[in-house]
Amino acid sequence: MALELYHHGSSVCAAKVRLVLEEKGLNWQGHYLDILAGEQFDPAYLKLNPKAVVPTLVHDGKVIRESTVICEYLDDVFPETPLRPADPVARATMRIWTKLVDEEVHPSVRPVTYVSTHRHTIMKRSPDEVEEHINSDPHPVWRERKRGWIHQGFAAPDVQVAIRFFAKLLEDMDTTLARSPWLAGDSYSLADGALTPYLNRLDMLGFSDMWSDLPNLTQWFDRVRARPSFEPALFKYLPESLRADMTANGRAAWPEFKKILAAA
Ligand SMILES: N[C@@H](CCC(=O)N[C@@H](CS)C(=O)NCC(=O)O)C(=O)O
Missing domain, CATH: 3.40.30.10 (Glutaredoxin)
Known part of the structure; x- marks a missing residue:
């Protein structure tokens, strides 16, 4: 297989x-x-x-x-080691989280990542190559949003709302995690796996101050990072140079990010 x-x-x-x-x-x-x-x-x-x-x-x-x-x-x-709760209510809760990731979390992380770091990597190329890169995106809406993130950075029209979305998401996760150790109840599920890369993205960019006063979320992220799956899934395939760029660019972006959060 x-x-x-x-x-x-x-x-x-x-x-x-x-x-x-x-x-x-x-x-x-x-x-x-x-x-x-x-x-x-x-x-x-x-x-x-x-x-x-x-x-x-x-x-x-x-x-x-x-x-x-x-x-x-x-x-x-591969149903051995199931990652969906057996209980229908818990399974529905799991799907509410994974649906949120698809509908809101992922569309919000893209502007955050591009303006904080990816735009700097892409802008190292010649202006013609940058235009070619943007124009190759087959999705007309994402293509134009991407153009804004790359050329306008934090001034692009959809960036502030995306940053504020994350502040609210983290609070919602913390509230849920006050009631259960995992997002959909007592066992680790696809909901936890779905949110992990997004927390890790904010963490890698150096934005972990966003949840320093959210103890349940902090403990959840510690539990997630302690799982043997975390290191290979998140870092094994990330080239060192890209990791270093993302860390350095994220640190440089944090003051701008913080200003937008404070103005919310
Ligand atoms: N809804 C898709 C979204 C996939 C997606 O946006 N992938 C990003 C990386 S996380 C990508 O390939 N981006 C290419 C680009 O930005 O040009 C999924 O969940 O698979």
Whole structure:
């Protein structure tokens, strides 16, 4: 049963899938796409994933897209070490969190990541190459939003609302985690795996002050980081130079970030 994952080291959505693969102890083969260099726009990859995003899973030749769908697919096909609660109410709670990740958390992390760090990496190229990179995005709405993040940085129109969204998300997580150790109850589930890369993204950028006064969330993140799945899923495939760039760029972006949070 061959599992192949098209992924990238800093991609939160790919990390979400790698967490599931690690939690289940599955063997897989990786195809690394440098999404900052535009490798996701390769015509051969567009046939697998017409939205030009990672991850994509190929399982015995069958193509599965969308990270949340991929995680549930893996839990269906490899039910040992289940990552969805058996209780229907807890399972619904889990899905509320993973739905939130797809609908709001991920669309908010993209502007945060681009203006804090990715834009600096992309802007190292010539102006023509930067335009080519932006214009290659097949999704018209994301393409224009991306243009704003890269050229305008923190002044892009959708950035402030995304930053404030995270302040509210962290509080909501903390409130939930006051009642149970994991987001969907007593056991670790796909909900915890889905949120982990986003907390890690903020943490890597040096924004952990955002939850220093949220004890339940802090303890949850400590528990998540202590799991054997964390290090390989989040860091094994992240090139050292990219990790260093993200850390340095994030630190430099924090004052601007903090100003927006304070004005909320
Ligand atoms: N809804 C998709 C979103 C995938 C997505 O946005 N992936 C990002 C990395 S986390 C990507 O490939 N970005 C390419 C780009 O920014 O050009 C999923 O969950 O799989």
